[in-house]
Amino acid sequence: MGRSPCCEKEHTNKGAWTKEEDERLINYIKLHGEGCWRSLPKAAGLLRCGKSCRLRWINYLRPDLKRGNFTEEEDELIINLHSLLGNKWSLIAARLPGRTDNEIKNYWNTHIKRKLYSRGIDPQTHRPLNAASATPATTVTATAVPSSNSKKKIKNNNNNNNGFQLVNNSAYANTKIGTDMIAAEDSNSSSGVTTEESFPHHQLNLDLSIGLPSQPQVSSSLNPEKLKPEPQEHDDQKPQVLYQLYGKNITGQQGVCLCYNLGLQSNQACYCKTMGTSTTTVTTTTATDRNLYRFYRPMNI
DNA sequence: AAAGGCACCAACCGCACGTGC
DNA sequence: TGCACGTGCGGTTGGTGCCTT
Known part of the structure; x- marks a missing residue:
């Protein structure tokens, strides 16, 4: 019924x-x-x-809405929060007074995604764009990954926000740390081992905070119920940093590179800093081509 | 000046969750 | 225990104005 x-x-x-x-x-x-x-x-x-x-x-x-352009600080905060929370726009909006989830979502899709692509970062995973290129193929590939929300039915495998990783695998061919990390990640992720074990020396000092039930509290300024993770083995579609945070690092008391100036204490090896401004050729075979084109179009390159 | 393309954003849609019965 | 309802969320779409050719 x-x-x-x-x-x-x-x-x-x-x-x-x-x-x-x-x-x-x-x-x-x-x-x-x-x-x-x-x-x-x-x-x-x-x-x-x-x-x-x-x-x-x-x-x-709503009278308390803040209208007008996003500031650079808000940009960075959104990026940071997204790296932690994924597409949890309502949670992100909760940290930006006067901004709505819809507004942030739109802004993300129209501005920040391009901004990240121009930095060579996959906006979904917050990793270097070639992080998706696990296969040795050199042609342009399109990889659709199942939804991050295991509770939701997969309506469209090609959903553009579900971790599409459309990259020209050659784009980072000469970026050793990038390709090595991807290899490590891919081999590890399938066996339930997180990337942290490959990069065990990063200590995290998040200004942002996440509380987990029955876990040591990092901090309490975010609603732990809202943030309650579902660290399941097959939940590999969460933004990787978040997955690692939930799946290993809090419980294991180890740090992980979250990138983007999140208070990294030992982030010299942060691979994000190694990224250049390589251009990336992207094609797509998915629905909503219009939006995909928007997202993947190189910005001012 | 006109037409087409693009960027932006408000609004819609479908689904999931929480709660009460 | 299961259903119905109210609500919230994330993804998607349509409309509009600007820009380029």
């Missing part, structure tokens, strides 16, 4: 909100507060579904 729809779609407006609708929503929430989104439209006299009202309020009408 399927779920009932969240609203009667025949009687609801869709598309852009009008000023009048905005005012109705604002006035209603001012009077009654947030919540009960399902019943809100009717009570507020809006021909919208509750989800639409919620989204409009959260992403656009």
